Amino acid sequence: MELLEKTDKTDKIHDDLLKSFEEKIDRDDTIEPKDRMPDGYRKHLIRQMQQHAHSEVIGMQPEGNWITRAPSLRAKQILLAKIQDEGGHGLYLYSAAETLGISRDEMISQLHSGKAKYSNIFNYPALTWADIGAIGWLVDGAAIVNQVSLQRTSYGPYSRAMVRICKEESFHQRQGYEIMAKMMKGTKDQQEMARDAMNRWWWPSIMMFGPHDTESPHTGDAVKWKIKRHSNDDLRAKFIDKTVQQAEVIGLTIPDSDLKWNEARGHYDHGPIDWTEFFRVIGGQGPCNKQRMAHHLKVHNDGAWVREAAEAYREKRDKQLLHL
């Protein structure tokens, strides 16, 4: 009897908490770290936010490869600043994810074990300087479309991190577009490099939005909880529409012969996406997965002494504060 009463009471508390959470979501209030939230919501965010953070950090690698080969001092300075921003975005996102009760160490170990993913796009190589243009224009361009929408995501720390990230991301997109525009005004070889980069980065970029809505297992909960404000396909369509026009302005052709304006939908229709390639790449079998992880692991291990020194300093400072 006592047990039954206790269970009834617990059930009631649980129902009240869930109701209060759902009311906040309905009112478009943000959910904050100390608010009660369903375990599924917390887990969903930990998965998505750490994937996002890992993407920013792993995403530094393809571009980092070109710092020493940038064609001018101006280009080198801009690229350095962009890559540094990406490291910063990773840090905001790790900090925001930590408010959900997972440690940075745990997230990094999930990345290293393959339990946590990072964006498909960073498993492709940056072969020429035009690839740096294509990454900025297409990859950052796709990332912004998604991230602008995430500025209104329901979890407060994630949404606030996105506001800041979006400001920096739009500069990144422009630097990439500028590189491509310049190359398209250059020599025949430069134009060919720009076309080749466009051809190689287009399809992986539109895969960044994730599987079609009907094949996306997480979209249902994400939309219900207002983590996602727009579906994968809606965001992909938005990206394609704006990128087709930008490509036309600089004389580049999108490598999709099925691309056609659909008056009724108010969007471009596109050709079939090779989802077999997508799942192969996110499953660890892309062209650079092994290289990316090996590099991350090495740098993480090489940096162990920095983390130990910071921790020792923190302990010493805490002890001093206790004795004040």
Ligand code: FAQ
């Ligand atoms: N890559 O049910 P859904 C950037 C996985 S930041 C790898 O649709 P969801 C800046 C998904 O995890 C780029 N895996 O999943 C930059 C799930 O597998 P799981 C990162 C993907 O979460 C630029 C499965 O497929 N941005 O680029 C991908 O509802 C230049 C089923 O998918 C973000 O992370 C993918 N593209 O929707 C940095 C934005 N797509 O976890 C450096 C935040 C799907 O069950 C240089 N994330 N999967 O094993 C999101 O908005 C969402 O997580 C989606 C996926 C839209 C990516």
